[in-house]
Every structure is written in structure tokens, then in C-alpha cells.
Amino acid sequence: MIFTPAHNENEKPVPACPACGKSGKHVEAQTVNAQLKKEFKEQLAHGADQFCFCTSPECDTVYYSLDGTESYPQSAIKSKVTIKNDDPSTPLCYCHKYTKQNALDDMKTMENHRLVRKIKEMIAGDKVCKKANPKGSCCTMDIRLFLAGHNIPWDEKRVSLMPRF
């Protein structure tokens, strides 16, 4: 049996979130600086480059310091976090201000494959993820999960027209 170790996007070991115990991902200082509300940014005890993003949907902590002694919940963050907030006004794509409500509206008027194409074209456009997205990276995986939750496949399953030999 092959075990695939869990790893994060930049391959560095990531300390666990002090609130939920799951390991998150590193975020850059520009993300923390762009996302923390002013009053919290002013009281930062660690450098803004010393934080991780908690990737657990059920955990209220958004950022925690590498040593686990300083953390910030959703209420300290300017943006609503896609994976942690069910409010329809929560963005799916922060760069293009496309919300869960926008997607729900589009689901009513567009066929699944057209909606997926629209979103793929949107997220292929100009990106400012590191500042706009509290996760500090592209929204693609979160959108895929959201659509999957509505039974909308990200990849169209093409029926093979090749003859079978």
C-alpha cells in the first residue's frame, strides 16, 4: 500500500492550528496585512510574515502565528472566508468579486457546463489573490468544492466517441 503524505503548497512543515489542531498553510505578510482589520493589525505581536491560515471549514480561527500563541478569528478579518462562512455574500472569487449568491443565481439561469466555463474564464483573468483572498492563494479549489456541493462537476465528463477495438 502506498501512503501519500499530506503536504502543503510550499512544502514547508506547517504547525497545527491551536484552535482545531489541524495543520493549515503558510500565508505571506502581504495577505495578513491586507486582510487583518486595522485595530488588530496595530496590535500584532508577531511579524506579519509569521502566520498560517487555518484551512478547516468548521474552525473560526483564520490566522495563527507559527508558534501558536497568537491567533485571529473571522471577526478580525476584513473578508468573509469562503470555506468558513455560509453567508451568501461570502466571495467565491475575491479577485472578481463573485459571491456564493452570484453562483446560486447563475445556477438558476445557466446550464452547469456554461456556469463552469464562465467561472473558469473568470478565474483565468487578472488575479490579486495574495491580497484579496484571505487564504492568500487562488480560489479554484474552494470554488470546485462549492460547485461539487451543488452536484456541478468541474470537469465535463466527455463521452468517448472513439470506436472500441
Ligand SMILES: [Zn+2]
Ligand atoms: Zn483551526
